[in-house]
Amino acid sequence: MACLILLSVGILFNLFGCIGLIRLPDVYNRLQAATKCVTLGTCSILIGVLVHFGFNDAGVKAMVAIPILFFASTVAAHALIRGAYGFGIRLGDRSVKDDYKDAVK
Amino acid sequence: MIPYWMCFALFLVGLYGVITRRNLVKIAISLSIMEVSTFLFFALMGYIEGGKFPIVDPAEPGQLYVDPLPQALVLTAIVIGLATTSLLMAVIIRIYRKYKTFDIREIRNLRG
Amino acid sequence: MLAGILLFFIPGRIRFVKELISILAVMAALYSSIVLFGTGDKLISVDDALRTGYQAHHNCLLADHGSICFQVDGLSRLIVLFLGIFGLLILVYCLTYNKGRIKGFYSWYLITLGASYGAVLSDNLLLFIIFWGVLGITLYKLIPGTDEASSAAAKKTLIIIGASDGIMILGIAIIWKICGTLSMADVSLPTSGALTAAAFLALLTGSFTKAGAFPFHSWIPDYAQYSPASSAAFLPASLDKLLGIYFLARITTDLFILTDPWRMLLLSLGVITIVAAVLMALVQHNCRRLLGFHAVSQVGYMVLGFSLGSMLGVAAGLFHMLNNVIYKSGLFLTAGNVEFRTGKEDIDELGDLSRSMPLTFFGAIVFALSISGIPPLNGFASKWMIYQAIIDFGSGSGLPNKLWILWLGLAVFGSALTLASFIKFIGGIFLSGKKQEFAQVREVPVLMWAPLILLALGCLLFGIFATGIILPRLLMPVSGVFVPAGFWNSSLVSVLVLISVLLGICLYLITGMKKFRTEDSFIGGEKLYETTGYPVSGFYHTLKEFRLMAWFYQKAEERWFDVYELSKRFTLWLSSLASRAHSGILPHYTVWIIAGLIILLMIMNT
Amino acid sequence: MELALTIITGFMVIGAIYAIHAKDLLSAVIACGIVGYGLVICFLLLKAPDLAIVQIVVDTMSLIIMVTVVLNTSREEPYYGLDSRGRTLAVAALALIIALLYYFVISTGHLDAFGESHLRMSEAYMNGAAEKTGSANLVTGVVFDFRGYDTLGEATVLVTAVLGVIAILRLKGKK
Amino acid sequence: MRYLTLFILSLIMWLLLTFKLTIPNLIVGTVVAAITALIFARYFIRNVHKFLEPKRYFWLFVYFFVFLWACLKANIDVAYRVLHPAMPIRPGIVKVRTTLRSDFARTLLANSITMTPGTISVDIIGDDLYIHWIYVHSEDPEVYSSLILGQFEKYIKRIVE
């Protein structure tokens, strides 16, 4: 049961992330929403798996997957956002501050 | 039958791309889409409703598994697909450097 | 005899040795052919050959039906004899003439000779066509081909010959299908059905091409012009004639039984060959090309003879063939002599060689008269036989028989034109206006004039002893006994001869006088259509004819009558059409593949 | 199951159509990658884990390769609009693929329906294959033991392609 | 040293992955871990002696919970912003100065920041972290520095340095 709850929570987070992916205006914000929500959602699902299987090979595998996922997705998000900036995507209309612009020049 | 039809439709989309696209990379992409559909086709054929993953668990013998043979075939075919794609890509790089264009209609030194 | 020739593939380094060996080989061949001539009719199958030793080596066959046979009968014996004689004569001529003109000349020469023997002697059609094909190759190889024109001529020649080979394969295959055998001795077909007709046409094409009759004649003039005189005398003039007519005789007499429409076709082809070729010859000013056209023209007579179908006709055809071979190779040798000493081939640039090259001149006169059918010589004899056969033929019923007067008239007309053009030949080269550049010209060496003189003597002998010796000894065994003497002394002879002589001189005068008026020096009948532009008051009535002729010549210049050129144009047009489709654009190719798939599916699902 | 597969294949078809219609190359490459990932889900649903893992791997690799190529060649992202010739081709292609689809549909109507496959050759693989090859993974057993020869060929294909790539990407062809 | 560390890490990883303590598994794991160490140790982090100090693991454990809480907050925050009809976002990139010295620490910090409320690290140049913020609460560097870095900096300092 705990497993199902964790799974549901995870999927809910995923859903939020995807909604964010659709709704938010520019690539930076989308990245914000999506990376965080989806990563956490998937982590939650994996913990659900851990709970479901207990502490055996499958569960441990899920546990191993979590840090890998964490590192991978954050670094990917970082690389993407930096790349997007380097690619020349300006911040959206609603942006208030851009310190990085000076630093890149 | 619908998955089969969708699968063949995917094949045809790839074919359409090969015929109509003018960009070399697009043609390569269309080819790989065709490949994908072929793999899917094989996998669809091997599926048996209610079959298990074709990995034997010694604890529970006598299960019905899905057909492993098409999967083995696709395994081989996927690798072949990768090989073809990479070779095609290598040629595309060279062609671009020589012709300075990606347009298939301008790459027509050989004709007649 | 084949063995000795095949050995010759190993070309010796020293030229002298080569010559010696080739002469010996040819002598041996001649000897054996004479021996062969003496023997009776028989089929030599392989086993026999091994036992009797006539054929030490023999070629092989895929034939599932019928064995590999060499056949010796009257016809082939005759041909073999002459093959041997001409092989020797021309080889002797070549010894001096042919210094370093073609690589491996002697080996090719011997292969040619061997293949000819093989072709004549073989009974199996397949074996025959193999030898036949070898002859095509040697023909190709005997042209030097080091310049634009001669290589083009070589190409054209081999294409036409090869094409005829291919068509003959078709015919042979049909014969095999119908008869189930390939032995010539066993085949005898009426040309009634479509299949047999096709087979007949296919084989006819082969023989016509080899002999150079009308629709497939166009390689002969080119070949004659661009190959060395020895090759020209050897192949188109003698060997190919012998073989082509041999094969024609085979198919018209042995293999097929002709019906009237085919007879009609053959007759008209023969006549067209005579007239058209001689008309073309009239306007040439390269002496070898002129001779080449004449070689074509003479074939017409032979075709005429064979197509008549009577014994007299066949005998006449064969006889004319022999005669033609004699004087035509003689003429080529003459031209070769002239070219050997002067280096020129154009009649316009030559002149007045009669004094410096008397023997050659003598030969030329004899040959020219002979070819034009002047009585004492052999040309007359055979032509006369042909006329006679035609008149005989006229007594039969059927459409071609009714038209005998037409055939006769055109044949005579052709003969007249021949005379006219040979007057030009003789006059242009040996008689007219002296030119300083030829002062140093001397007579050719003995090895070159000896064959010439021998041939000239042959002309004389064949003419004089035609009825007495030649016909009974040589031709009767082939065609059966007939009575040649029926009209021998009638007034018709003299009338016809007179007509043709007069007509010839008349035409010569027409052309000649115009030349004299327009230009000082004598230039043979240079392109007539150019000169028709001048007002010709005295011969106004011929103008109309000339206009027609002009059109004819013009088209001929554009090669409208040349099967080769026509098909070449058509092929190239198709080719360009097809290659335009290969635009180099990849998507089009892809569409082809998929469209092909779908069309196949549609076909399969109907 | 059939429904899920249909949805995913639908996604894949849409992705494929986008991939060939995308205005720039990188989008096309990404869309192609998505088609491959869709295939992975299909494989998972079709109980083919081996294929799934291999397809992930291959798809990513071809994505990397394609990106490298695009990176090495042009950044200006050429796009060619439709001209009359292109339109003709497109119409022809449409006609052809519709015909092909028609033939496919009519010719496969009588075969085993989805999920009702029967066995012939692979029956022997499944009955006691684990004991025959000793491999728990039937696919690996088939790949390396029953059809090991194929796998040798497969490995060779890869090496061939690699040799080919190195050969083609030499700096100079002729001395 | 690096080799040994990586070897041990790999072996642990292997055992976790396979989760079997049989003899063949151990042997194979040793071999594989050795190969991994041989190949990848030269790319591994340098000052590995820090792995030997137990108190770092304690702080890591503490940090883990802090971080988990921050993550949850981040997600709820983002979910709120996404689901809110008006989408209350004020995106911007801000510059934050960090006191961490080692590269690894900075990396960890940046990764943590990425997972925390509304922020993604864009780049590190010198001592400056550039951070994309979905809702820029304040224009004042001091304020947002503390908001963003929060407690992470000090925990990471204890863990890594």
Add this chain to the structure above:
Amino acid sequence: MNPIIPMLVIVPLASAFLIMVLGKLIRDLPGYFTSAVFLVLLITSYYAWMHNGNGITVYKVGGWEAVNKIPIGIYMVLDGLSVIMLCLISTLGFLSAVYSLSYMKRYTGEEYYYALLCLLVAGMNGVVLSGDLFNIFVFLEISVIASYALVAFGVEKNELEASFKYQVLGGIASLLILFGIGLIYWKAKTLNIADIREAFKAGYDGTYYTFVQMLILCGFGVKAAIMPFHAWLPDAHSSAPSPISAMLSGVFIKAVGIYVILRLFFSMFVISEQIAFVITALGTLSMVFGVFLAIGQWDIKRLLAYHSISQMGYVIMSAGIGMILLSRGTRPDVALLAITGGLYHLINHAAFKGLLFLNAGALEYRLGTRDLKEMGGLASEMPITAGTSFVASMSISGIPPFNGFFSKLIIVIACIRGRFYLLAFLAILVSIITLASFLKFQRYAFYNKTNAGKDLTGKEVATPMVFSMIVLGMLCLLMSLLAIPSVRESLLKPAVDVLMDAGNCMSKIIGM
């Protein structure tokens, strides 16, 4: 269980990798090593030919016996047909390798070249020896990919373009084949060719069957360059290095195209009259149009490439005639003749087309151009090239004493006896136009005036090249001996029997 059979595939594969390992260390090794390996292959395959006789040898890879008469492992089948193909491949492979010894000196990266050549041969051997449908596909891909790379080996503009087109069209073909294999598996649930035949005996749906057949035909048709699917061939064959062109034209399109088509359509599918007609029509189409395309070319290798299409048309046409007659069941003797003719022509084509491409390579090596217009008068400067090319030209155009004549003759006779008069006529017509185009080649390359503008080094090419050319020239002459009925019986009969009596052979394979 003859261990020679797998060795025929393994030896070139292994040598390819050995070359790559050792080639960097020893500089001149690859060429000689490859030649030696191919010589071994040559001897082995001839040994196999001599000792195989009429029999069929089945090699079960992995030692998996059939269960319930259903084969479960991969079968390698050595029968009369495949052994002939093996001999062809190894002969031409050996000669090309020897030829390359000096020809490839001007390219860089020789070890890659030789490794790819080995792989090409290994792939073809694998295709020829395989009795399993998917295995055929795998080995086909090995050889095809090797050929893609080899076509582009010169990395100049044209080579790359040709390779790209070849790859795209070949890729489509491979996918069609794969799809066809999938469809077959869908119905038959087996991959062994003999077993598929058994499975199809149980009954099938007509539309399905045609669809599969067409997919397979199109797929392998592209590889074999049958007419509507031929467009890649002239580009690819003319762009590759010459020994590779010789390999591609000489054996490649046969081994992976024609051979497989024959094998599948005779042995795997039940021959129907309709499909036989289609195959005949395709063969005729490619025969006629190939030659019309060829005659307009001025690039030697392109001309030769188009002729490959045309000559393959002969082979396919005669095989198709054989199929028609077999399906009617009326004239087995004529069918036998037709198939014999086709096979004979296939063998001959390997000899003379290989020779012609090697000649073209020699010309290109000396002159640096492939344009006929820029050549001329080479007969005296390159006598051996001229002589051998003359032999090959005459042979391909069907002039009597050479081998091409006999095979064409058999084909024509079979046509006539099977009452296909139009086809016979077309065959002759094509032969004539072939002659014309080859005389064009002869004339412009060897006969014409020497081209004064070009700086011709008046030398014959190096010894290895000459050696290969002479051997092939001799083969052209020797193969006419195959026309002798007894020789033909002993050498070609096993191959023809395999095709004539496919059902029997297949059941033998199952039974083993």
Add this chain to the structure above:
Amino acid sequence: MISYLDIMLYVQIALSGICMYRIIRGPTIPDRMVGIDIFGILVVGICAIIAIETEKSYILDIGIAWIILSFIGTLTLAKYLSGKKINE
């Protein structure tokens, strides 16, 4: 009967459909990259759900592989974006 896990599966698939939407719609290239990145992570979820459904641990292997490879792929794409050659 469709179980709860199946429903989750369908939801996940639908979510990946949203990623598809972003990939196709995405006005800029980085948008599409975000889409493919998220897609990758979502599929890990799918793998996990299938693993629970079938009680097989090895499906998680696929998930881990996916994480790793999508990470590598995303890095490649990001490197493309930053305008560097791959070997810089």
Add this chain to the structure above:
Amino acid sequence: MKGMTTIVKKTTQILAGIIFLYGAYVVIHGHLTPGGGFAGGVIMAGAFILVTLAFGGGFLNLKKEETGSTATENIAVLIVIILSLVGLFLGAKVFFLNFLPRGTVGELVSAGVLPLYNIFVGIEVTSSIFILFLALVIFKEEDT
């Protein structure tokens, strides 16, 4: 600065080893779990590719790597071939003979030679893929 940012570099340092290990895991467990030589091989190659991506080409001697990889690749395939041939020489005259004892299903050491095949195919694929990547990366056109 060569390569990507510090963040990426540092993460790579940690992850590369794990990825390689994971690849090895997939390879070695090929007969028990999904995957096998090919998938695992590509994942192992992924580790190298990741390093190359993160640190840039200057970090590695690319030419040397390529040569070494080529050798490795070919040697690995050769070993596969030799393995397949061992059966041929071990008396049975069977190509692709599984000559080792089969063991218990589900154990790590089981299935005879299959794990060995997996391992060597894995090595071969690793180096192949890495070469592919390198060849495309270090390719530079001559000045024409």
